[in-house]
Amino acid sequence: MKASNLSTGEYHPYYGQYLALLGDAELLPSLKQGLDDMEGFLLSLEPGQLSHAYAPDKWTIAEAIVHLVDTERIFQYRALRFARNDQTHLMGFDQDAFAMESDAGKRSKEQLLAEFKAVRHASIALFESLDTKKLLRIGTASGSQMSVRALGFMISAHQAHHDNLFKTLYLG
Numbered sequence: 675m676k677a678s679n680l681s682t683g684e685y686h687p688y689y690g691q692y693l694a695l696l697g698d699a700e701l702l703p704s705l706k707q708g709l710d711d712m713e714g715f716l717l718s719l720e721p722g723q724l725s726h727a728y729a730p731d732k733w734t735i736a737e738a739i740v741h742l743v744d745t746e747r748i749f750q751y752r753a754l755r756f757a758r759n760d761q762t763h764l765m766g767f768d769q770d771a772f773a774m775e776s777d778a779g780k781r782s783k784e785q786l787l788a789e790f791k792a793v794r795h796a797s798i799a800l801f802e803s804l805d806t807k808k809l810l811r812i813g814t815a816s817g818s819q820m821s822v823r824a825l826g827f828m829i830s831a832h833q834a835h836h837d838n839l840f841k842t843l844y845l846g
Contacts, residue, residue, distance in 0.1 A: 675701050675809065677827045685828070686818035692831035693824075695838070701801060701809075701823060704830040709794045711837060712739075716787045724783060728843040735844055736778035738836055739786050743793050744772050746829050750797055753825040756813030757804050766816035801826045 677696035685693065696704060716739070724736040733741065744767075752764055778786075801809075809823040820828075 675806075675823060677701075677704070677831070680821070680824055680827065683819065684812070684821035684824040686816075686820070689824070689828055689831070692835050693827055695834040696827060696831050699827075699830065701826050701830075702798065705794065705798050705801065705826065708830050708833045709791060709798075712742075712790050712794075712833070713787060715837070715840060716783045716790075719783055723845075724781075724786070725779060726844060728839075733773055734779065735840065736781060736786060737773045737776060738839070738844075739790065740776040740778040740781070741769060741773050742833055742836055743786075743790055744776070745769070745832055746793050746797060749825045749829050749832075750793075750800055752813065752815045752820065753804075753822045754800060756811050756820070756825070757808040757822045759811060760813065762813075763817075764813070764815040797826070797829055 676698045677693055677700075678698045680693060682690070719735070725734050727734045727737075748767055755762065755764065781789075804822060809821070809826075811822050812819050813822075814820070
């Protein structure tokens with residue numbers, strides 16, 4: 675199952691820019707690779723870099739990492755609800771409000787990595803447990819239809835987007 679095989683009816687067009695970053699990536703390998711990538715990134719940071727923001731009023735690296743974790747949890751939840759054939763329309767969330775309440779600046783890179791790993795392992799376990807029928811189920815979140823598999827790919831694509839920002843804007 676490759677990201678490039680998603681149909682446009684499985685996600686809001688806005689997410690296309692993120693999903694394009696994955697090319698022909700497969701779901702489970704991309705989730706596992708993202709785990710390795712984040713571990714390498716966090717372990718490479720020097721003291722003080724977690725509190726770096728590339729511009730005023732932009733998130734710090736720590737806040738961006740907690741944002742990735744929060745978003746992944748929300749995408750997991752949506753995927754679980756849709757996989758279980760729940761037809762409830764799920765609300766969106768305010769990423770900036772979440773970031774403001776995250777207390778990311780109080781966390782060490784070891785704590786951030788431990789939380790990221792726990793959440794990513796949970797994502798991998800969830801998507802490994804789903805058969806093709808469940809991966810293709812569609813639900814509605816934030817007013818748009820999303821398939822379960824598109825949510826899985828969005829977890830990886832969202833990380834790829836932020837990985838690019840870390841390389842180009844934060845540490846470039």
